[in-house]
Amino acid sequence: MAGDGHVNHKVLAQHAEDKVNVPQGEAQERRRQVNHLRERLESYIQVHPDYDLVKLRASGSTAKHTAIKRRRGEGSDADMAAYVRSSDPNVPEADLLEWLRDRCVEVYGKTKVADDFVISKHAVGITLRGSGLKIDVAPVLYLGGPDDQGWLITRQGERVLTSVTQHLEFIRERRRKAGPGYLELIRLLKAWIRECKRLDSHLRCKSFLLELIVAHLWASGWNGEPLQVNDYPRAIEQVLAYIVRTGLKSPIVFDDFYRPTEVGSSLDAIQVWDPVNPDNNVASSYMEHDRRRLVDRAAAALDEVSWAATAPTKGAANDAWRTLFGPSFEGA
Missing domain, CATH: 1.10.1410 (Poly(a)-polymerase, middle domain)
Known part of the structure; x- marks a missing residue:
């Protein structure tokens, strides 16, 4: 009817x-910023022994092509899952988000301020002031399978099974x-x-x-x-x-x-x-x-x-x- x-x-x-819908130019800028973060994170995590970076996967609405134009203060523009494997069993899982935030801070060096990095329940939010974009990076403890299953770790150290690939x-x-x-x-x-x-x-x-x-x-x-x-x-x-x-x-x-x-x-x-x-x-x-x-x-x-x-x-x-x-x- x-x-x-x-x-x-x-x-x-x-x-x-x-x-x-997200305009084509804005979508391209999102991808550029995500690729920049991906490349820099890969470089920085390699020299920090607490966790080994296995892979980075685009996730969320942008990867699914269900993203809409975002207004200021509304969620993230892009999402990324950082699949990691612990190389030190003594590192508490509850500290994983803080560890990832510190790696993100190092990626951008002195070009950003502390308030641009905010830890939510299960991700590190990065605000890019110049473009207004916001990227959420979620750490996932990789289980080793071909389907990218892993444990999403919350700030309280809780484990939630997920798979970006299967989603x-x-x-x-x-x-x-x-x-x-x-x-x-x-x-x-x-x-x-x-x-x-x-x-x-x-x-x-x-x-x-x-x-x-x-x-x-x-x-x-x-x-x-x-x-x-x-x-x-x-x-x-x-x-x-x-x-x-x-x-x-x-x-x-x-x-x-x-x-x-x-x-x-x-x-x-x-x-x-x-x-x-x-x-x-x-x-x-x-x-x-x-x-x-x-x-x-x-x-x-x-x-x-x-x-x-x-x-x-x-x-x-x-x-x-x-x-x-x-x-x-x-x-x-």
């Missing part, structure tokens, strides 16, 4: 191109079968949730959660209909309807890299399982009030999308979609 109104697939595709394979396989609309749909949904967070600073919804909801609907469809990745208004309506009608109370599990039976029971408010780690619910930190808040936002957006599909004028339809994407949405 949503694809039949004034704001159709072509209109949303144009909005994505103009307002959501990229997971989304690339779906994009290969679904076509380019699959990734564009994810970017549009990320733009929607960004606008929601602008209006409600307490709203929680990480982009990885959206990616996995889309992956689930691509495999299962909604209400007997495949996910319409080539009709963005309809696909967005399907995603919103799924969130609202299930209340995000139905567990989402994938079988690409493990058997679904390996996932244990959970009482978490939202249960969406990491496709490469059956022990990792990516929404484990979301509380019941977080679930309700997200469902309420989706319900409000669904009302607007449904109204836009039957709106009598272009202006009315545009106004409805503007509630999802903000004042930058120009519409039909």
Whole structure:
């Protein structure tokens, strides 16, 4: 239904191109900065014996091609996983982030200040003041396998099994079968949730959660209909309807890299399982009030999308979609 109104697939595709997608020049600058950091890190880590650098892998939204234009203060522009192997068993894993931060500081020497290097839960964030770019580098203890599995180490020294290679394979396989609309749909949904967070600073919804909801609907469809990745208004309506009608109370599990039976029971408010780690619910930190808040936002957006599909004028339809994407949405 949503694809039949004034704001159709072509209109949303144009909005994505103009307002959501990362421009080619900016994408090239991101890659240049990441490659610079990669080359310098490789050189510096070689002469520090605490950890041996095994490999560096691009990760996150930039590597998946689901990144959107970033506003100041919003997350990172690019992500990198630094696969390392401990050469000294006496070095505490909890110190790994501090060790990696010190190596990053050495890469840039005196060209940056201490505040440009910030340790988060599991990564070192590097802010490049000249370009405004931000790169997150996450240390991963390499397990030695060909699938790049390793332990992501948090600041508290906790271990979380991950694999950059398998995460990229997971989304690339779906994009290969679904076509380019699959990734564009994810970017549009990320733009929607960004606008929601602008209006409600307490709203929680990480982009990885959206990616996995889309992956689930691509495999299962909604209400007997495949996910319409080539009709963005309809696909967005399907995603919103799924969130609202299930209340995000139905567990989402994938079988690409493990058997679904390996996932244990959970009482978490939202249960969406990491496709490469059956022990990792990516929404484990979301509380019941977080679930309700997200469902309420989706319900409000669904009302607007449904109204836009039957709106009598272009202006009315545009106004409805503007509630999802903000004042930058120009519409039909």
